[in-house]
Amino acid sequence: MRAVGRLGAILLALAWLSSPYLSSEEGVAKGTPPRAPGSIAHRTLANGLEVFVVPDHSVPLATVCIVFRGGAIAQDEKNAGLFHLYEHMMFDGNEKYPSQAAFRAGLNRLGASDWNGATSDEFINYFISIPSERLGEGIEFWSWAIEKPVFNEAKLEVEKKVVLDEIRGVHADPNAIMENAVTKRVFPFAPWRKNIDGPESNVQGATVAQLEAIRDSWYIPQNAALMIGGDVESEAVFALAQRWFGEWKGRGAPTLVTAGQEPAASRVEIVYPDDSFYKGLAQVQFRWRAPDVIKQASDTYIADVLFNLIASPIGRFKIDLMKKDPDLLNPEYISFHYPTSRDGSTFYFSAVLKLGDPATDAPLGERAERLRLALDEELALVARDPVAFFPAGALRSAKNKLVDRNAIMLEDTGRFITDVLSFWWAVAGTDYFLGYESNCLKVKEDQLVRFLKRYLADRPEAVAIRVDSAWLAANETAKPGQGAYEKVGADNAFWWQK
Amino acid sequence: MRSATMHGAAALIALALLGFASCASPGRPAPVYLGEDFESPEEQASESAFTQYVEDNLPSFTTFKLSNGIPVIVKSNPSSHVAHILLVIRGGSLVASRESAGTESLALKTMARGSRSYPHRELQALLDETSTSIKVSTSLEASYYSLNTLDKYLKRTLPAWAETLSAPALEKADFTQMVTQARLGLESRARDPWSRTTDLANAAFFRGHPFSVDPEGSLESIENVKLESVKAWYSTAFSANRMFVVAVGKLDPWKLRWDLEWGLGRIPDRLFPLPAAAPAFVPEDEGLQTFPFPQAKGVGYVLGNFAAPGPSHPDYLPLRLSMMMFEDLLNAIVRDKYGAVYTPGAYIRSRAANFGTIAMFKTSSPGKIKAYIDEAAASMAAGEVATDDPEAKHGENRRTSLEDALPMYKALLEGQLYESWRSNASVATRIAESMIASGNSADYLLQAESLPDVTAAQVAAAFRKYVLEGRISWVALATPALLQSVNAGDYIRMGKR
Numbered sequence: 001m002r003a004v005g006r007l008g009a010i011l012l013a014l015a016w017l018s019s020p021y022l023s024s025e026e027g028v029a030k031g032t033p034p035r036a037p038g039s040i041a042h043r044t045l046a047n048g049l050e051v052f053v054v055p056d057h058s059v060p061l062a063t064v065c066i067v068f069r070g071g072a073i074a075q076d077e078k079n080a081g082l083f084h085l086y087e088h089m090m091f092d093g094n095e096k097y098p099s100q101a102a103f104r105a106g107l108n109r110l111g112a113s114d115w116n117g118a119t120s121d122e123f124i125n126y127f128i129s130i131p132s133e134r135l136g137e138g139i140e141f142w143s144w145a146i147e148k149p150v151f152n153e154a155k156l157e158v159e160k161k162v163v164l165d166e167i168r169g170v171h172a173d174p175n176a177i178m179e180n181a182v183t184k185r186v187f188p189f190a191p192w193r194k195n196i197d198g199p200e201s202n203v204q205g206a207t208v209a210q211l212e213a214i215r216d217s218w219y220i221p222q223n224a225a226l227m228i229g230g231d232v233e234s235e236a237v238f239a240l241a242q243r244w245f246g247e248w249k250g251r252g253a254p255t256l257v258t259a260g261q262e263p264a265a266s267r268v269e270i271v272y273p274d275d276s277f278y279k280g281l282a283q284v285q286f287r288w289r290a291p292d293v294i295k296q297a298s299d300t301y302i303a304d305v306l307f308n309l310i311a312s313p314i315g316r317f318k319i320d321l322m323k324k325d326p327d328l329l330n331p332e333y334i335s336f337h338y339p340t341s342r343d344g345s346t347f348y349f350s351a352v353l354k355l356g357d358p359a360t361d362a363p364l365g366e367r368a369e370r371l372r373l374a375l376d377e378e379l380a381l382v383a384r385d386p387v388a389f390f391p392a393g394a395l396r397s398a399k400n401k402l403v404d405r406n407a408i409m410l411e412d413t414g415r416f417i418t419d420v421l422s423f424w425w426a427v428a429g430t431d432y433f434l435g436y437e438s439n440c441l442k443v444k445e446d447q448l449v450r451f452l453k454r455y456l457a458d459r460p461e462a463v464a465i466r467v468d469s470a471w472l473a474a475n476e477t478a479k480p481g482q483g484a485y486e487k488v489g490a491d492n493a494f495w496w497q498k
Numbered sequence: 499m500r501s502a503t504m505h506g507a508a509a510l511i512a513l514a515l516l517g518f519a520s521c522a523s524p525g526r527p528a529p530v531y532l533g534e535d536f537e538s539p540e541e542q543a544s545e546s547a548f549t550q551y552v553e554d555n556l557p558s559f560t561t562f563k564l565s566n567g568i569p570v571i572v573k574s575n576p577s578s579h580v581a582h583i584l585l586v587i588r589g590g591s592l593v594a595s596r597e598s599a600g601t602e603s604l605a606l607k608t609m610a611r612g613s614r615s616y617p618h619r620e621l622q623a624l625l626d627e628t629s630t631s632i633k634v635s636t637s638l639e640a641s642y643y644s645l646n647t648l649d650k651y652l653k654r655t656l657p658a659w660a661e662t663l664s665a666p667a668l669e670k671a672d673f674t675q676m677v678t679q680a681r682l683g684l685e686s687r688a689r690d691p692w693s694r695t696t697d698l699a700n701a702a703f704f705r706g707h708p709f710s711v712d713p714e715g716s717l718e719s720i721e722n723v724k725l726e727s728v729k730a731w732y733s734t735a736f737s738a739n740r741m742f743v744v745a746v747g748k749l750d751p752w753k754l755r756w757d758l759e760w761g762l763g764r765i766p767d768r769l770f771p772l773p774a775a776a777p778a779f780v781p782e783d784e785g786l787q788t789f790p791f792p793q794a795k796g797v798g799y800v801l802g803n804f805a806a807p808g809p810s811h812p813d814y815l816p817l818r819l820s821m822m823m824f825e826d827l828l829n830a831i832v833r834d835k836y837g838a839v840y841t842p843g844a845y846i847r848s849r850a851a852n853f854g855t856i857a858m859f860k861t862s863s864p865g866k867i868k869a870y871i872d873e874a875a876a877s878m879a880a881g882e883v884a885t886d887d888p889e890a891k892h893g894e895n896r897r898t899s900l901e902d903a904l905p906m907y908k909a910l911l912e913g914q915l916y917e918s919w920r921s922n923a924s925v926a927t928r929i930a931e932s933m934i935a936s937g938n939s940a941d942y943l944l945q946a947e948s949l950p951d952v953t954a955a956q957v958a959a960a961f962r963k964y965v966l967e968g969r970i971s972w973v974a975l976a977t978p979a980l981l982q983s984v985n986a987g988d989y990i991r992m993g994k995r
Contacts, residue, residue: 058577059916060547100834101884101896104826108906113913129917131909133547161837165797165860169840172795174689276689276793278682314622330675397627404629404648411580412921490795 040421041234042430047248048222050430051241052421054229056413061113062230063414064138065127066146067422070218072121072196073256073343079214080496081198082206084119085163086214090126091117092155095148100155103145110137114414119196122256122342123426127418132231136240139226143244146219151208160203167197172490174274178285178466181493185268185486186287186462187261187344191495194261194344199496220250225425229413256294261344263289268462271364271485272493273469281329282353282467284368286375286460290338290345293428300428301436302451303338303347305443308398309390310336310382316389317378324374327353327367342427347456349375355467358474364465365485372463383452386445399441546950548912552943559940560751564763566738571929571939572754573746575922581652581747582922585643585663585762586930588740590636590713592773598722600715602735604676605728606634606643611672613661618672621658630655632662636713639776639849639934646923649748653757660761668732673725684717691791691975692859695799698789699973703803703853708776737768744929744939746922776851779805784969786989790978798864798976799857802989804968806846806854809935809945813960814852815952819907820961821845821854823900826884827874828856836870838863848945850935854964864976865983875993878961881954901954908949915945966993 041053071083097103107115107128114129126145130138170176183194192198226245228237268287277283291299310317318331328334333352339345353367361367382389410416424433465485491497560572587602594602610632612618625632630647645659687693697712704710715723743762745754807813821844828842839861846854861867877883882897919925919942932941972989974981 056577058575059919060551061913061916061920101830104829104834104884108826108910111906111909111913113910113917129913131547131913131916158834158837161862162833162840165838165862166840168795168862169691169797169860172691172793172797174793278685281682312622312626314619314626329678332675332679401627401629407579407648408629408646411578414917414920 041238042434043238045221045242045246047246047250048220048253049241049245049248050225050425051238052225052227052417052425053232053234053237054227054410054413054417054421055232055234056229057231060132060231061129061414062132062135062138062228062232063114063127063129063417064135064142065125065227065229065417065422066142067123067125067225067227067426068218069123069223069256069426070214070254071119071124073193074218074254075192075196075198077192079202079210080192080195081163081167081202082210082214083124083218084167084196084198085159085203085206086211087117087119087124087126088159088163089151089156089211090145090149092159093150094144095150096144098150106141110134110141112138116418118418120423121194121196121344123422125418125422125426127414129230129414135228135232135237136243139228139237139240139244142226143248146224147245147248149215149219151211153208156206156208156211160206163203164200167200167203170197171200171494174272174276174466177488177490177493178272178274178464180495181270181272181488182268182285182287182462182464183344184493184495185270186263186289186346188264189262193257195495199494201496216251217254220253221245221248222250222253225422227417227421227425229417229421257343260292260295263461267459268464269365269485270462270488271465271467271472272488273472274466274489275469277466277468279468279471280355282355282364282367282465282471284351284353284371285462285464285466286349286372287346287462287464288456288458288460290341290347290455292345293340293342293432297428297432298439299451299455300338300340300345301439302443302447303455304340304402305395305398305440306448306451307336307338307347308401309386309394309448316391317382320378320381321351321374324377325353325371328371329354340427346461349460355471358471359478361475363479364467364472364475368463368465372460379452379456383449383457386448395443395445399443402440403437548915551916555943556940561939562751562755564738564743564755564759566763566765566767568738568758568762568765569742570755570758571742571744571933572749572751573744573925573929574749574751575746575925576748578747578922579649580922581645581647581649581749582745582926583645583656583659584744584746584923584926584930586742586744586933587641587643587736588639588742588772588934589735590639590641591709591711592639592776593735594711594713594715596711596719598715598719598727599711599713600680600720601723601727601731602641603634603636603714604673604680604720604723605668605731605736606636606641607676607679608668608673608725608728609662609666609732610634610643611662611676612667612669613658614665614667615661616658617667618669621662624654624658628655632659638709638713640930641713642927642930644923644926652747652749656757657761660758664761664764666732668725668729670725673728677720677723680715680720681717684714684720689793691794691797691799694789694791695801695973695975698787698975699801699803699855699971702787702973703779703971707779707851708773709851734768735770736765737770738765739767740770740772741765742930742933744926744933746926746929776849778808778851779853784971784990786972786974786984786986788981788984788986789973789975790981791975792977794975794977794980796977796980797860797862798974798980799859800861800864800867800972800974801858802856802970802972804854804856804964804970806852806964807960808850808852809848809941810850812948813956813963814846815911815945815949816956816960817854817964818846819904819911819952820878820957820965822907822910823883823903823957824856824874824878824961824965827877828871830884831874831877832858832867832870836863836866838867838870848931848935856965856970862980863983864974864980865985868985868988872988872993875966878958879966879993881958899954900958904952904954904957908952911949915942918942968992 044050093099097106111131112128117126184191313331318334329352335350409420558574612621628651633644635642647655825844832839832842839858841859843857881900883900883903928942929939
């Protein structure tokens, strides 16, 4: 909401976050050193609010973060974009701090050295970093903002302009155009659940009543978690959470989705002629439907281990692929990953192809198909015998890496709770989060085989190509008849553009 | 009392500097531990929490020199399992030529790909297995070459990192790969409207200054860089006399010195001529330059750079505080009152040759926004900052006096400093910046030494001198239609209502 690119930064973070922090024991692990495994404390208040504490005494700061499940996943066609607008309005005042100026003054008086809010596909969070000696005031501060926000038309009209400036920038961003063009077509039945900014018309027409409806349904304790990271003691945090949030009432946890996202009946093939794209290169993306936490949680652990196995740029998977398709730029521009989602997950493969003379080069669609066949062959080899495909010890190493990466992310507890813990709590839940390490460590080779056959044996749901528009035009001129790919751009990429 | 305490801390830093000079003997290292506290218990009890934090952290520094003269600063942080080792190579823009800019960056990136004992595949396998990263970056005054690893892997990853420095493979394939990445990175920056805005603003502001050469190079200059020139750079410019090392983590200085001596102690001192410190900015241009950017589609970006004092200048802290106040006013007026921008910003950096920035990120009103900025500046000029009244009602534009708000902003600045010390990588960067700016490794801790003494008059005077009366070099980037609404005359002066 505040920092440059915050919204985008969260989306990018989700692309590489592959695993949550692993805590082998639930609850407070007293006596453990700061920021060591097991040091995350968790408790649930009587009203359903979950409280997490991640102690870290390296600097006398505490980050207070409150997270709600929601965002794009909770939208319908008419309120798409309003979770994001609501996030902005949270900073515009409440019963104790009645205006934006008062809210900001309150933050300053608290000594808030950092603060922000973010809306993503599956959660919304708000945080402040304050001197740890003022932790109680910081928790109280959020209790007013969360429980007693005050909306009015005048404030809303000003904030709409700010949000419109923000989302216009997003809608002009070629990366956003490409991503929206894909998700709109892969998930045609509820594409608004994959896009948080929404159409400008929804924002322009938003009413206070709509915001109040979101507040009453989603901003309730059963749908929230309070996370504190920094120079704090767990029991003191729990007591403060009880004091300031213990009386907060809700009406029962909302339902995030009534039914899982169904992919399009027909396969998607699109090309994005992008004036600003790298000259002499084309990006090719493949998407397959992937396991969702709400339906196939156990498969998500297998997915994380598998994609860790094949991620290395010097591993056999990418090197083989390079040999099979010499047009690939290099293995470091091959990305194959699985961003965990509650609903609407896709496996994401992306690679960069070198282009030659458009008049003599094969049509791009043919080249994408050649790459797909090479990838298909490689996946089949893994599925046939993963023990033979990967070097000895690779599976154990892949699982260890998941643990190590979390230890690294845990170094900055402020960022850990705002970017990592927020995500995993909202997308997967506390039990998933706390059991993640042991579940990943249980993954065996035969599960990889079954997984590959189940999810990646068929053709991808979508093939998307991004290329310099001038090169594409020349290639098309030279190779008439290659019109199977739908052309996408800023005027038809987004779901509200019919 | 507070001042006396900080002088005590400063004395410790002087000892740290002496450590560099006195601890260069070969053989078994003898780290110099620093940090005796000269204050009485009574004096300590009267210290602020911030001062206490500084005092508590100063003993965690150890300094020594490798046999080839490379200074090493070790900052202990026993609460983290991450170790961060940073080699700093002084120079940056100051030693780059426009024609071959990017050579050093490409050389270091190629070095990071492999060495004699750790060819690319082996090195990547080790880094991948241990979730370790080797990163290269260049800045206006130095290049950075870092190792970020879990401490349990340090005995395996540190020798590999060190050997990429002392015996890099410099393979053709790796070099070609790095040139490709550099080219794509530069193209990407040129396409992104915000990156483009900052690059154009820097180009305008840096004109005639050594910083005008981007050490990452340009699309033209990296075409001039060949593997041979990279190897030539390594054999002439990769010199111990340009370097120092910063290490932060749960580290044993004795062991670390031994390991670094084995690895980095072999880097020769080629007596590379170090450039003079960058001169302070004397901007030649002010006013506005506009740049059409059709892809921006209905959103504009406005950015102004101005000369600012360095961290050791008496105006530094007052100006830094004034920019925090100004940013809040920009939020209150440009964003909250007029809804004219998504994110406004106002800040200065921490270089010896310093500059500040006023930024408007995503605005659909570039034609009006300077008037709103001026309204905020006029409020500052009148000694009024954004209200600190928690009862202020919506629509009220109450202000509070700068003097009354000053203690709050001082506390906020302390918090910002803490915030920048939350990871070992960021602490290492702060130490490196301190060394470059002042030669004092702990300046990042002592930045606030005179913070309690800063007065409202100093804050107001600094804002007047550098912002209201300073020369600001503005850039606006937007679609051609949006730019038509922008009047260059609005940007000549600041603060007119």
